[in-house]
Amino acid sequence: MRIFKLPFTFFRVKFKKNSFKILNLPLVALTNVINQLDIQSVSKLSKTSKKMRINIKNARRKVHKLIIDNHFEYHIDKFHQPLFYQRIILLETKSDVVSAYSYVANQENMNDYILTMYSVDFWIDWFHSINNWNKKQRDQSIFEYRSSKQLLKFLNCFDGIFTIDHLDLIIDKDVLFGDYQSILNHPIFRKCHYIEIGGRDSNISTEEMQFLLNKINVNYGMLVRCELLGSMNNEAMLKIPRLDIFTAEYITLKDLVNMDCEVIKLWRHLFTSQHINQFIHHWMAGAVPKLRKLRLNYFCEPSWVDEILLGVKHSKWDRRRRPQFFCDGLERVDCADGDDIERDDGLHATVIFMHDAINFLVWHDKFSLNNNIK
Structure with missing residues (x-):
């Protein structure tokens, strides 16, 4: 429970008639009042006067996202x-x-x-x-x-x-x-x-x-x-x-290799297992350096995994090498059944088939959670 809730109940109920009382508060006290009001009430209070609107702005009530x-x-x-x-x-x-x-x-x-x-x-x-x-x-x-x-x-x-x-x-x-x-x-x-x-x-x-x-x-x-x-x-x-x-039917392999993206999700694409195999070889050679996750949805088959990894040295999951779950902000992927690849510079990636999707996941920081939550 917020400690200022009870003292400022009066302002919640009566701010329209008594806005001048809030207006006369010092900034610290006003900030405490503003932070206890719900958003709708703050919005209504801001309409009582131009000075009140300025004071509320100075109170710097934070909103994470609209x-x-x-x-x-x-x-x-x-x-x-x-x-x-x-x-x-x-x-x-x-x-x-x-x-x-x-x-x-x-x-x-x-x-x-x-x-x-x-x-x-x-x-x-x-x-x-x-x-x-x-x-x-x-x-x-x-x-x-x-x-x-x-x-x-x-x-x-x-x-x-x-x-x-x-x-x-x-x-x-x-x-x-x-x-x-x-x-x-x-x-x-x-x-x-x-x-x-x-x-x-x-x-x-x-x-x-x-x-x-x-x-x-x-x-x-x-x-x-x-x-x-x-x-x-x-x-x-x-x-x-x-x-x-x-x-994504007009996204080509050349586009994919030249992307400077961290996360790529493509639906209704025209990529085949041979295309993805070529993409992995490009990645092994240092292409798409920022990539963390590539996901191809639809038109994917379980048999693709062997074809995708053709000519690529790979191994099954070893918990000493990487975690079970790949985290991307709030999203996570269970990679226990994935096939792991190690690049010459020691960077690991995992290929895993899930339902009708192929995931290619790159472990830039293997043992820390990605908390990129916005």
């Missing part, structure tokens, strides 16, 4: 129409991210394979959409809007009163390059380093991709669910640290 949703739900069945999410999810602390993901991970029939199929933001989205979620906490964490004008009002408010660490954007491509394109000019997008572009019935051109990368410094990652045109110049994406492409 997720801007503007997309149709990812998976729909034949029995209902898709929901169109237009909302901001506010995650005040890193532990809020971990708690949401852990809740999903502990659901019945959930496993590491299913979890790693989709992004962490996907599961946070899902967590905030399930019916049995705590309604009070949900109401404090979700801000719905219906237009770009309403969204900008929220962004102005949050940027004006909170210290925000991260901003993630999940948006359908046609929406992004329609009425909502102007939001990218908002200064809060300086905090945006991760974007998911939805719309499986849409496609994105080289010019549109370059425009987006010029507007947003994508130095964490990008997920692309819409179609990449055959004429697409993939070079613009090759330096994104975390790259997840759902329609």
